[in-house]
Amino acid sequence: MADAPQGSPRALGVPDVIARKGSGAPLVMVTAYDAPSARAVDAAGVDLILVGDSVAMVVLGYDDTLHVTVDDIAHHTGAVARTTPRALVVADLPWMSYHRSREETVGNAAQLVRAGATAVKLEGGRKRLDAVGAILDAEIPVMGHLGLTPQSVNQLGGYRVQGKTLDAARVIVDDAVALAEAGCFALVLECVPDAVARMVTDSVPVPTIGIGAGRHCDGQVLVYHDILGFEDRVRPRFVRRYADLQSDATRGIERFAADVRAGRFPASGETYHAADTVSEALGLYGSVEHATA
Numbered sequence: 001m002a003d004a005p006q007g008s009p010r011a012l013g014v015p016d017v018i019a020r021k022g023s024g025a026p027l028v029m030v031t032a033y034d035a036p037s038a039r040a041v042d043a044a045g046v047d048l049i050l051v052g053d054s055v056a057m058v059v060l061g062y063d064d065t066l067h068v069t070v071d072d073i074a075h076h077t078g079a080v081a082r083t084t085p086r087a088l089v090v091a092d093l094p095w096m097s098y099h100r101s102r103e104e105t106v107g108n109a110a111q112l113v114r115a116g117a118t119a120v121k122l123e124g125g126r127k128r129l130d131a132v133g134a135i136l137d138a139e140i141p142v143m144g145h146l147g148l149t150p151q152s153v154n155q156l157g158g159y160r161v162q163g164k165t166l167d168a169a170r171v172i173v174d175d176a177v178a179l180a181e182a183g184c185f186a187l188v189l190e191c192v193p194d195a196v197a198r199m200v201t202d203s204v205p206v207p208t209i210g211i212g213a214g215r216h217c218d219g220q221v222l223v224y225h226d227i228l229g230f231e232d233r234v235r236p237r238f239v240r241r242y243a244d245l246q247s248d249a250t251r252g253i254e255r256f257a258a259d260v261r262a263g264r265f266p267a268s269g270e271t272y273h274a275a276d277t278v279s280e281a282l283g284l285y286g287s288v289e290h291a292t293a
């Protein structure tokens with residue numbers, strides 16, 4: 001691959017992410033689903049962009065993540081990747097895209113790489129080792145995802161904190177060790193008690209990235225729409241909101257609508273004007289407002 005042009009920061013690679021384990025410099029991952037959100041998070045200097053299957057809920061209006069397909073994720077991954085972010089782009093393998101056969105799993109992961117992802121993420125522990133191995137055999141980096149795995153929402157009976165009993169905590173730790181040994185370069189830990197996240201973080205040689213998993217992880221991830229206050233229907237305890245853009249958007253559109261209805265928009269400076277001679281020929285001279293500039 002050619003060197004990055006002088007002055008432009010080098011894109012982050014998987015080895016850069018792994019090297020952050022225990023470095024004291026926490027990884028920052030934020031979701032993005034289109035070019036504007038990708039530009040915003042990359043300009044903010046995040047390390048990883050996740051094209052998450054949460055797109056189903058925060059962008060596409062579904063009640064869960066089970067409705068998105070590989071084509072959907074590829075579509076959104078392409079939009080993110082075309083902004084050529086410095087951050088490493090990880091794309092979610094959606095439900096039923098890595099459950100049937102090794103061949104189908106690899107084909108789906110490859111589709112996301114061809115759309116612009118550097119790595120893919122999948123949910124689940126030891127029962128996913130075959131899928132992880134197949135994808136890694138195709139030279140595609142894999143991020144694991146343990147704890148609350150939203151693609152299992154029906155089996156879990158809702159979006160609940162996982163790993164609350166000793167046995168359940170041990171399953172998560174053992175799953176994490178198995179995924180790391182299989183070659184996952186990082187693990188997302190979602191909605192687990194902080195003691196469990198700490199145990200996992202201390203037990204694996206790859207970075208853990210927490211969401212609702214407390215501070216003892218090697219990094220943190222949040223959903224773009226949650227951070228910026230676009231998503232105001234539910235607010236889990238682990239979300240910290242840094243802006244209120246949904247309300248700002250509504251207020252901005254209200255002001256536009258009011259200006260249109262009151263005849264304040266468009267103003268002369270927001271209008272293309274014909275030359276006086278053309279207006280005269282059209283018989284409109286004097287009947288239209290003219291730009292002064």
Ligand code: KIV
Pocket residue numbers: 031050051052053054055092188190211221223
């Ligand atoms: O899809 C998503 O946004 C995710 C995060 C919750 C980690 O998987």
